[in-house]
Amino acid sequence: MGVTERPATAVFDEATAVRPAGPGRYQVRPDERFALVAPGGVTPPAVNGGVMVATVLRAVMDTSPHPYPVATSAHFLRVPQLEPAEVEVTWLKHGRTAATARAALIQDAQVVLDVTVTTGGLPEGPGAIADGELTWTGDPPNLPPIEECVNLGPWRGTVGTDGTAGYAAHVDVRMDPATTGWRRGEPSGIPEMRGYFSLRERRDPDAYLLALAVDALPPVVFGLGAAGWAPTVELTWHMRAVPAPGPLIVAARSRHVSGGWFDEEAEVWDAAGRLVAQSRQIARVGRSSRPRA
Amino acid sequence: MGVTERPATAVFDEATAVRPAGPGRYQVRPDERFALVAPGGVTPPAVNGGVMVATVLRAVMDTSPHPYPVATSAHFLRVPQLEPAEVEVTWLKHGRTAATARAALIQDAQVVLDVTVTTGGLPEGPGAIADGELTWTGDPPNLPPIEECVNLGPWRGTVGTDGTAGYAAHVDVRMDPATTGWRRGEPSGIPEMRGYFSLRERRDPDAYLLALAVDALPPVVFGLGAAGWAPTVELTWHMRAVPAPGPLIVAARSRHVSGGWFDEEAEVWDAAGRLVAQSRQIARVGRSSRPRA
Numbered sequence: 001m002g003v004t005e006r007p008a009t010a011v012f013d014e015a016t017a018v019r020p021a022g023p024g025r026y027q028v029r030p031d032e033r034f035a036l037v038a039p040g041g042v043t044p045p046a047v048n049g050g051v052m053v054a055t056v057l058r059a060v061m062d063t064s065p066h067p068y069p070v071a072t073s074a075h076f077l078r079v080p081q082l083e084p085a086e087v088e089v090t091w092l093k094h095g096r097t098a099a100t101a102r103a104a105l106i107q108d109a110q111v112v113l114d115v116t117v118t119t120g121g122l123p124e125g126p127g128a129i130a131d132g133e134l135t136w137t138g139d140p141p142n143l144p145p146i147e148e149c150v151n152l153g154p155w156r157g158t159v160g161t162d163g164t165a166g167y168a169a170h171v172d173v174r175m176d177p178a179t180t181g182w183r184r185g186e187p188s189g190i191p192e193m194r195g196y197f198s199l200r201e202r203r204d205p206d207a208y209l210l211a212l213a214v215d216a217l218p219p220v221v222f223g224l225g226a227a228g229w230a231p232t233v234e235l236t237w238h239m240r241a242v243p244a245p246g247p248l249i250v251a252a253r254s255r256h257v258s259g260g261w262f263d264e265e266a267e268v269w270d271a272a273g274r275l276v277a278q279s280r281q282i283a284r285v286g287r288s289s290r291p292r293a
Numbered sequence: 294m295g296v297t298e299r300p301a302t303a304v305f306d307e308a309t310a311v312r313p314a315g316p317g318r319y320q321v322r323p324d325e326r327f328a329l330v331a332p333g334g335v336t337p338p339a340v341n342g343g344v345m346v347a348t349v350l351r352a353v354m355d356t357s358p359h360p361y362p363v364a365t366s367a368h369f370l371r372v373p374q375l376e377p378a379e380v381e382v383t384w385l386k387h388g389r390t391a392a393t394a395r396a397a398l399i400q401d402a403q404v405v406l407d408v409t410v411t412t413g414g415l416p417e418g419p420g421a422i423a424d425g426e427l428t429w430t431g432d433p434p435n436l437p438p439i440e441e442c443v444n445l446g447p448w449r450g451t452v453g454t455d456g457t458a459g460y461a462a463h464v465d466v467r468m469d470p471a472t473t474g475w476r477r478g479e480p481s482g483i484p485e486m487r488g489y490f491s492l493r494e495r496r497d498p499d500a501y502l503l504a505l506a507v508d509a510l511p512p513v514v515f516g517l518g519a520a521g522w523a524p525t526v527e528l529t530w531h532m533r534a535v536p537a538p539g540p541l542i543v544a545a546r547s548r549h550v551s552g553g554w555f556d557e558e559a560e561v562w563d564a565a566g567r568l569v570a571q572s573r574q575i576a577r578v579g580r581s582s583r584p585r586a
Contacts, residue, residue, distance in 0.1 A: 070554065071527035071575050073366030075393050075409050077386040092404045093370040097553075097577070098526055100368050100407060102395070111385045114393060114409055116368050118527055123552045134578050136484055136517055136550040191429060224429055233391055234364035234411055236529040238556060238575050240549050255560065256533050256568045257429040259416045260390075261363065263531060263571060267548065275549045278556060280573055282364050282531050284390070285427050 006202035011170055016055040016208055018062065018087060026059040026087040028105070030080040035166045036229060046079050048167050049232040049281075050215035054208040056103050056115045059087040061207070065099050066119040069207055073236040075114045081107055097121075123241045137275055141251035141267065146196050149174035150183075152218075171216060172198045172247075182222040191220040191254035191262070198247040205243040205270065213248050214266045214279035220254045221262050221285055228286025230262070237266075237279035246271025260285050299495035304463055309348040309501055311355065311380060319352040319380040321398070323373040328459045329522060339372050341460050342525045342574075343508035347501040349396050349408045352380040354500070358392050359412040362500050366529040367408045374400055390414075416534045430568055434544035434560065439489050442467035443476075445511075464509060465491045465540075475515040484513040484547035484555070491540040498536040498563065506541050507559045507572035513547045514555050514578055521579025523555070530559075530572035539564025553578050 015031035030052065035045035053074050061069065085107040093100045098120045105113040143149070152173040176194035181187050197216045203209065214237045219230035252266040262285055268277035308324035323345065328338035346367050354362065378400045386393045391413045398406040436442070445466040469487040474480050490509045496502065507530045512523035545559040555578055561570035 071368065073368070073409060073527065073529055075364065075366070075385075075411050077388075077393050092368075092407055095370075100370050100404075102407065111393075114385055114395065116366065116407055116409060116527075118368050120526075120554075121552065122554075133553070134514065134517060134519055134550055134555075136547065136555075138546075138548040221427065224427060226427055233413075234366065234409075234529070234531075236366055236527070236573065238527075238573075240554070240556075241551065253431075254429065255431040255571060257427055258534065259414065260426070261413075261415075261533070262427075262429075263533075278548060278573070280529065280531075280571070 006200065009201040011201055012199055012203060012209065012212070015051060016058055018055065018059045020062070021086065024089045026062070026089070028055050028059070028085050028087055030082055030085060032082050032166065033170055035082070045082070045166060046229060046231070048212065048215060049074070049076055049235060050212035052080060052105065052113055053115065053235065054211040056087050056105055056113060057117065057208060057211055059089050060101050060103050060117045061119070063089065063091070064101070064119040065094050066121055068119060068122045068239050068242070069117050070098065070120040070122065071118040071236070071238050072211070073116050073234070075234045076232050077114060078110060078112045080105065080112045083107070085112065122239060140269055140273060140275070141194055141249060143176050143194050143196070143249060146174050146247065148177070149196060150177050150180045170200055172200050173217065179223060182225070187225040188223050191223045191257065193217040193220050193223065193252045195250055196247045197250045204245040205248055207239055210239055210243065210268055210277040211237065213250055213268045214277055215281065217250055217252055217266070219283065219286070220252050220264045221257060224257065226285050230283045230286045232281050232283045235279060235281035237277055239277050241274050241276045243270040243276040244272035244274070257285065299493065302494040304494055305492055305496060305502065305505070308344060309351055311348065311352045313355070314379065317382045319355070319382070321348050321352070321378050321380055323375055323378060325375050325459065326463055328375070338375070338459060339522060339524070341505065341508060342367070342369060342528060343505035345373060345398065345406055346408065346528065347504040349380050349398055349406060350410065350501060350504055352382050353394050353396050353410045354412070356382065356384070357394070357412040358387050359414055361412060361415045361532050361535070362410050363391065363413040363415065364411040364529070364531050365408060365504070366527070367406055368527045369406055369525050371403060371405045373398065373405045376400070378405065415532060433562055433566060433568070434487055434542060436469050436487050436489070436542060439467050439540065441470070442489060443470050443473045463493055465493050466510065472516060475518070480518040481516050484516045484550065485545065486510040486513050486516065487544045489540045490543050497538040498541055500532055503532055503536065503561055503570040504530065506543055506561045507570055508574065510543055510545055510559070512576065512579070513545050513557045514550060517550065519578055523576045523579045525574050525576045528572060528574035530570055532570055534567050534569045536563040536569040537565035537567070550578065
């Protein structure tokens with residue numbers, strides 16, 4: 001997983017690019033390169049939710065008075081089509097400590113993704129703690145070394161029958177083997193996923209890549225024997241620090257599954273061992289789920 | 294804490310009432326009875342954030358096609374004034390499984406609270422699990438019996454010097470003694486709060502009371518020696534089941550405190566032992582904090 005092996009392409013930055021189209025308006029395009037292409041073919045393939053949030057965040061940060069998206073809440077209303085869309089940004093407050101904007105991804109005059117973002121300042125590095133400042137962090141996740149992890153590769157459900165490469169062709173996910181039993185039909189019985197995450201291309205983590213990282217692993221309910229696409233209904237994530245270069249560690253779990261709903265909480269730690277992002281989403285258990293007795 | 298001792302008033306329902314004022318518009322009034330009245334006097338006293346969210350939720354649920362607010366994300370932009378305000382509700386989607394609305398609490402033509410709500414169906418009771426449905430729940434919080442807990446009473450910072458009773462006069466919070474050392478200047482060093490929560494008046498929990506419960510305990514950073522009002526910047530909560538009558542258990546913790554920001558995650562369990570709500574907020578460490586060395 002050495003950095004030098006990675007191609008210097010810009011697939012992620014292209015896929016999340018925004019083009020100004022008037023005051024508070026940006027042209028974007030959901031990108032098939034980050035779509036989860038189901039075998040047999042869902043129409044349309046669903047682009048990873050984190051990638052869509054990253055796209056909206058680029059539009060918001062373009063005019064933010066503060067440097068980082070501290071709190072981003074996103075409600076997913078419709079499956080984005082792989083065609084041009086528009087992001088609309090409206091600032092509700094420009095404060096000294098925080099600023100808040102509403103943003104929406106719109107296609108065919110309908111809101112696909114509704115987002116509210118509060119931006120602010122964050123610790124820039126390990127030496128950025130002010131004198132006498134209150135700091136505290138919980139225990140980090142416990143993963144085996146990356147060499148002992150399972151390279152998920154282009155897993156089932158992410159490459160089309162026509163050979164089209166989607167999401168899994170552009171991310172590099174190395175899973176803690178304790179959370180990969182579902183791949184051989186032996187789910188652990190615990191809704192947890194842990195792994196190292198980076199792009200296959202050479203690119204350091206930043207706010208936009210964190211927006212993807214919090215939604216990058218297979219759904220935690222795979223650990224309970226569920227299968228199939230688990231559509232996110234709402235996802236909120238908090239950026240807590242500026243990430244160091246290198247692969248990210250993502251640890252996700254659920255606390256409650258019932259009524260067809262499950263929560264998924266993820267923490268993202270950077271290569272320097274700092275907690276850099278937290279998220280919780282609520283999602284629907286996939287239709288093709290086969291619960292264990 | 295017997296139910297029969299409690300007065301049959303309706304302070305909470307009055308404080309969160311909404312009055313229709315045209316299509317998608319409601320008149321409301323932030324209520325001093327749920328304000329955190331600081332000794333010495335902050336102007337204006339800040340009404341508990343959960344009470345404000347409950348007020349907005351009443352307006353949203355008035356026209357929701359689904360019965361429960363499954364996902365509510367709220368960004369707190371300004372301190373509400375204790376004077377009339379308006380809630381504006383706009384529906385973005387009416388789907389079969391979920392519907393989504395944007396709502397805003399507005400005073401003096403400015404957004405005070407920006408909220409997005411996705412509504413849907415939820416398990417109605419312990420027998421509401423469909424055959425073959427995937428269900429799973431993590432371990433419940435571990436609290437001593439309610440008789441062994443600390444009655445927080447009208448704690449410092451919640452009753453005005455003029456004797457005005459605010460927030461603490463209307464809620465009944467019984468804290469796990471392990472999380473109350475901060476009251477005698479001996480914080481535990483762990484950012485956790487656990488306690489039983491109900492109103493002082495006789496009222497069973499529902500979605501609106503859950504919106505208050507997730508933000509009902511003292512800030513978790515009091516466990517680290519912080520003090521003073523810790524303003525919520527963003528709070529998202531998920532309703533997971535319809536709560537049974539009786540006191541709620543609230544367990545809150547933080548995972549990371551730095552740069553003046555802290556996260557607070559709360560779980561709410563009902564008297565029947567079911568996980569009924571989850572939340573995470575990001576807030577500012579209070580200005581009067583005295584971090585421990």
